[in-house]
Amino acid sequence: MLTRRQATLIGSLSIVLWGSLALLTRLTAGVFPPFQLLAMTFALAFGLMLAKWLRAGQSPLDFLRQPPLAWALGVGGLFGYHFCYFLAMRLAPAVQVSLLAYLWPLLILLFSALLPGHRLSPWHVLGGLLALGGCWLLLGGGQGGFASQYLPGYLMALLCALIWSLYSVASRLVAQVPTDAVGWFCAATALLGGLCHLYGETTVWMAPWSAWLGVLALGLGPVGIAFFTWDIGMKQGNLPLLGVLSYAAPLISTLLLLLTGLAAPSWNLLLACLAIIGGAALAARGG
Numbered sequence: 671m672l673t674r675r676q677a678t679l680i681g682s683l684s685i686v687l688w689g690s691l692a693l694l695t696r697l698t699a700g701v702f703p704p705f706q707l708l709a710m711t712f713a714l715a716f717g718l719m720l721a722k723w724l725r726a727g728q729s730p731l732d733f734l735r736q737p738p739l740a741w742a743l744g745v746g747g748l749f750g751y752h753f754c755y756f757l758a759m760r761l762a763p764a765v766q767v768s769l770l771a772y773l774w775p776l777l778i779l780l781f782s783a784l785l786p787g788h789r790l791s792p793w794h795v796l797g798g799l800l801a802l803g804g805c806w807l808l809l810g811g812g813q814g815g816f817a818s819q820y821l822p823g824y825l826m827a828l829l830c831a832l833i834w835s836l837y838s839v840a841s842r843l844v845a846q847v848p849t850d851a852v853g854w855f856c857a858a859t860a861l862l863g864g865l866c867h868l869y870g871e872t873t874v875w876m877a878p879w880s881a882w883l884g885v886l887a888l889g890l891g892p893v894g895i896a897f898f899t900w901d902i903g904m905k906q907g908n909l910p911l912l913g914v915l916s917y918a919a920p921l922i923s924t925l926l927l928l929l930t931g932l933a934a935p936s937w938n939l940l941l942a943c944l945a946i947i948g949g950a951a952l953a954a955r956g957g
Contacts, residue, residue, distance in 0.1 A: 681903015762823025
């Protein structure tokens with residue numbers, strides 16, 4: 671049994687991995703249709719867990735039998751979030767969609783107070799708001815504003831934030847379900863993504879080796895390991911602290927793009943960095 675501190679550290683690994691999403695997505699950008707990419711990466715995530723089962727001499731079927739609530743949360747969270755996100759990106763500008771979708775860390779912070787035995791301190795709330803401000807700066811808050819014709823896209827982006835925060839916090843209610851079961855949730859998400867792909871997209875197989883490398887890296891890291899470590903963090907770790915720390919993901923993304931020459935330094939980046947780090951420090955003070 672992991673301690674709360676250990677589970678929080680494992681959960682924070684997901685945030686680091688999600689920070690690489692922007693860089694890795696650059697390798698596949700414009701090459702594969704969204705749902706094909708979703709199906710391929712989640713299939714790789716399932717393959718990662720399948721390899722773990724076979725190496726340990728475990729039967730994959732042992733982790734298939736889970737309560738209906740666990741299946742609803744797992745598949746609804748993983749597939750539901752990505753489905754709404756792709757739809758939001760089609761209906762509204764990317765900057766505004768990103769800003770609204772990234773309300774999920776703050777919602778995790780707030781929803782965690784509803785769980786039995788959990789409470790929020792003022793430090794958690796202040797830290798969450800400060801980090802949210804940093805994220806807003808980082809993602810270009812205020813640029814272009816919010817236009818009414820994009821309202822359906824904005825609503826889908828908000829639904830993204832709601833789905834992921836509810837999935838994350840409600841995972842504590844099915845804490846008895848082993849993290850290995852997430853492998854099967856990834857398999858179901860890959861299947862649903864494949865069906866959506868066949869319904870409305872054209873399959874792409876001829877692609878540069880760099881794009882296939884991006885698919886492999888996404889499937890093993892931000893889509894594979896990250897969802898397994900996040901499950902551990904949500905079930906056993908410090909939920910409010912992980913919620914605030916999640917705002918480090920876009921910061922890590924920007925810093926990686928900066929280091930690779932794909933982004934330029936700016937005062938907004940510095941202020942966002944200070945705000946997100948300061949918010950995490952305040953949340954940590956809260957316990």
